[in-house]
Amino acid sequence: MLFNSLQFVFFFIIVTILYYALQPQWRWKMLLAASCVFYMAFIPAYIFVLLTTILIDYFMGIMISQSTGTKRRIYLQVSIVSTCLVLFIFKYCTFFEMTVRELQGLLGHAQDFPIAHIILPIGLSFHTFQSLSYVIEVYRGKQQPEKNFGIYSLYVMFYPQLVAGPIERPQHLLHQLHEEHRFELSNLSKGLSLIAWGMFQKMVIADRSAVYVNAVYNHWQTETGLSLLIATLLFAVQIYADFAGYSCIAIGCARVMGIQLMNNFNHPYFSSSFGEFWKRWHISLSTWFRDYVYIPLGGNRVSNFRHYVNLFLTFLISGLWHGANWTFIAWGVYCGILVIVERCLTNIGWYYPKNLLGNILRRAVVLIFICAGWVLFRAPGIHAAMVIYTRIATGLSFSMWSVGDAISQFAGDLTSVAVGATTILVITVMFCIELGQEYFASDRMERWSSSLKYRFWATVTLFEVIMLFGELRSSAFIYFQF
Amino acid sequence: MNKPRGTESQTRQGWIYALKLVFYAFAILLCIATLKFFNENRLAPSNIGLGGVVSRPKLDLLFIGSSHTRKSIDMKVVERITGINNSFQVSYDGADLTVMSQIIDYLSTEPDHCPQYLVVEAYSAFLAREPILQDPRYFSDAPPPLKMAIIRSYLSEQRGLSSVLDIFALVVNRGNDEILSYPIYAQALKLGSYKGGRANFYFPGTSREAFTKLKADLKTDTANPAQLRALGHILEVTRDHNIQLIFVDPPLPEPVSTDAGIQKLKSDFINILSARHVSYIDGDRGFAIDDPTLFSDLHLSSRGRDEFTPRISEKLREWIAFSSTVVQ
Numbered sequence: 001m002l003f004n005s006l007q008f009v010f011f012f013i014i015v016t017i018l019y020y021a022l023q024p025q026w027r028w029k030m031l032l033a034a035s036c037v038f039y040m041a042f043i044p045a046y047i048f049v050l051l052t053t054i055l056i057d058y059f060m061g062i063m064i065s066q067s068t069g070t071k072r073r074i075y076l077q078v079s080i081v082s083t084c085l086v087l088f089i090f091k092y093c094t095f096f097e098m099t100v101r102e103l104q105g106l107l108g109h110a111q112d113f114p115i116a117h118i119i120l121p122i123g124l125s126f127h128t129f130q131s132l133s134y135v136i137e138v139y140r141g142k143q144q145p146e147k148n149f150g151i152y153s154l155y156v157m158f159y160p161q162l163v164a165g166p167i168e169r170p171q172h173l174l175h176q177l178h179e180e181h182r183f184e185l186s187n188l189s190k191g192l193s194l195i196a197w198g199m200f201q202k203m204v205i206a207d208r209s210a211v212y213v214n215a216v217y218n219h220w221q222t223e224t225g226l227s228l229l230i231a232t233l234l235f236a237v238q239i240y241a242d243f244a245g246y247s248c249i250a251i252g253c254a255r256v257m258g259i260q261l262m263n264n265f266n267h268p269y270f271s272s273s274f275g276e277f278w279k280r281w282h283i284s285l286s287t288w289f290r291d292y293v294y295i296p297l298g299g300n301r302v303s304n305f306r307h308y309v310n311l312f313l314t315f316l317i318s319g320l321w322h323g324a325n326w327t328f329i330a331w332g333v334y335c336g337i338l339v340i341v342e343r344c345l346t347n348i349g350w351y352y353p354k355n356l357l358g359n360i361l362r363r364a365v366v367l368i369f370i371c372a373g374w375v376l377f378r379a380p381g382i383h384a385a386m387v388i389y390t391r392i393a394t395g396l397s398f399s400m401w402s403v404g405d406a407i408s409q410f411a412g413d414l415t416s417v418a419v420g421a422t423t424i425l426v427i428t429v430m431f432c433i434e435l436g437q438e439y440f441a442s443d444r445m446e447r448w449s450s451s452l453k454y455r456f457w458a459t460v461t462l463f464e465v466i467m468l469f470g471e472l473r474s475s476a477f478i479y480f481q482f
Numbered sequence: 483m484n485k486p487r488g489t490e491s492q493t494r495q496g497w498i499y500a501l502k503l504v505f506y507a508f509a510i511l512l513c514i515a516t517l518k519f520f521n522e523n524r525l526a527p528s529n530i531g532l533g534g535v536v537s538r539p540k541l542d543l544l545f546i547g548s549s550h551t552r553k554s555i556d557m558k559v560v561e562r563i564t565g566i567n568n569s570f571q572v573s574y575d576g577a578d579l580t581v582m583s584q585i586i587d588y589l590s591t592e593p594d595h596c597p598q599y600l601v602v603e604a605y606s607a608f609l610a611r612e613p614i615l616q617d618p619r620y621f622s623d624a625p626p627p628l629k630m631a632i633i634r635s636y637l638s639e640q641r642g643l644s645s646v647l648d649i650f651a652l653v654v655n656r657g658n659d660e661i662l663s664y665p666i667y668a669q670a671l672k673l674g675s676y677k678g679g680r681a682n683f684y685f686p687g688t689s690r691e692a693f694t695k696l697k698a699d700l701k702t703d704t705a706n707p708a709q710l711r712a713l714g715h716i717l718e719v720t721r722d723h724n725i726q727l728i729f730v731d732p733p734l735p736e737p738v739s740t741d742a743g744i745q746k747l748k749s750d751f752i753n754i755l756s757a758r759h760v761s762y763i764d765g766d767r768g769f770a771i772d773d774p775t776l777f778s779d780l781h782l783s784s785r786g787r788d789e790f791t792p793r794i795s796e797k798l799r800e801w802i803a804f805s806s807t808v809v810q
Contacts, residue, residue, distance in 0.1 A: 421666050459503060460507050468654065468655060
């Protein structure tokens, strides 16, 4: 069940009405049942995979809290290994087998063994990480184990963030599931305006950009440098609007029920450094890696060299988390190198000029390198990515034919000019709004934008824009595949 | 458990808020959609599509077809060879017989727009296709009476909630990009078209490898009843309004043209037309359909168009001169 489908609209309305109509002690049960229905709308049988993770981590959480010393650590290890094993089997097994086969081929010992093509359960990486964060926090003594199996299951399965996050921490979400949330008009208006903004990002910005990106990247072998450059820039917009849109809808759906989820994006493309970018992009995952990988490795409280190694490893694992493919690993490595180089330059005292030009320049540099990295993320393989880089770098042409060919990719017919111009316009509108929020935020604006009247008309306006300019055919969110 | 009074009041306000939101959202959308339905055809480009036909006085020669017609016929060459300057081409992507029948029906009821000679595309693959509206430009360009006819026709063929949602999307969601970017869009169309046909465009040929892989996208080789009805309607309307009618089957690349399904549909088409003594030109005949450079995918390449247009124009000139003769 996709957020941008009519099916979900009805689902959301029914669940929200039921939530407030029921007595508080029944609400979590209803939410759990609704979350099961939501998850089973994709591949019903995979609910058992989810149940396995929930069962393991629920019991391990209790056992960790009841034990001390080595036993406590063993329970944690059992939990981490078994949860990661589920992730490995479903997400990385096929990739691992294929890599072994390729290696054997390279070494001249090719063996023809069958490869299991397993369909990845939707959102597996997200709920696995959410479940792991619970066990680790219980181990660290920062979270009491959840005794109620149903509430714990809801913590892992809460439908708004079940398939693509935000990856919540138990300290933030679990207690909210126990609390009684009274209906508040401000929550409704805030939630609905967030849902409308998320839908706008997904259906108007991301899905429109996707048409161009798919048309070009699916035929990268024959595309010109200019088309590939435009497609790469549009993919940067697409992946941001797609994922930030999903997060907004998730946060909005929860907010309507009085539950607050963590913010997942904070205008990342306005970042002035690579380090800052990762504090603004997919915040729930970045902080997960910071808390459970980077800091346990030693963080920055070690020698410079070790610090760089820690950064590199964190980004490498982050790349692998995104997908079982060499392109994602390369993307992780690329992002790690960018952050390390930036740290090195800072350490040797290299700075941008501290004036307006310097500020613009540093943001432009971050944007260009981040966009370049998206080629690795979107390309079907390493070889394809290299060809795309080469063609953009050496084959850019602005001849009449090249420009015409590039524009024609927007719709493939006579309306390409109109579709292209409108796509650029809506993208500009989105970034202008974000620019306003980023640089011109004031208390007065904050008060105005949180008024009921503003939210009401903002929601109505966004609804009209979605209906008039959105892609009304539902298409899956990119991050569902992770 | 008793709910506090404040909560009840908040809940009531919440319901009012939600209902007001839904009411305003849909009321505004309804206003926009109504305004658009009755007026968007005024923004239809005047040098392409239906907007081009209705903005011109009674035409002597009119071509109607799909993208095959647009990419196969160079209107400048047609004018030069036939000597008819008052000509135009209406083509929409995927326009099948049901679409063409609606257009002809509409034009025939408007004495100012009823053409003297009508060239209708006879792409055999479309004879087997279920009627679909592939190019939303057609709906956007259509005047309100034709829009109603399109909706009626669609709903008579398709049933259920999905068809209603399709119509909603067509009326509300399609064609807005063209309206929003009208100044740029209209200018681009002006540069890229001549009397409804393509101009200043270059379509390269196909590689030999890709050419051999081309195939007909046919689900069945049986003519669709709705398309047959539309064909019959075209024949009746043109006869009733004394419009001289000819069908032209555009050339298809050899791997597609020799497909058994295409051959059968083509033969069905020819049989129907010859039984009604209607003129027909087979574009494949005498055309190098085995030359990949003449085709850009299933359509003609620019070189293919340069080869085909003079050939077809000569035949049309003969047909116009002896319009009672069946051209074979």
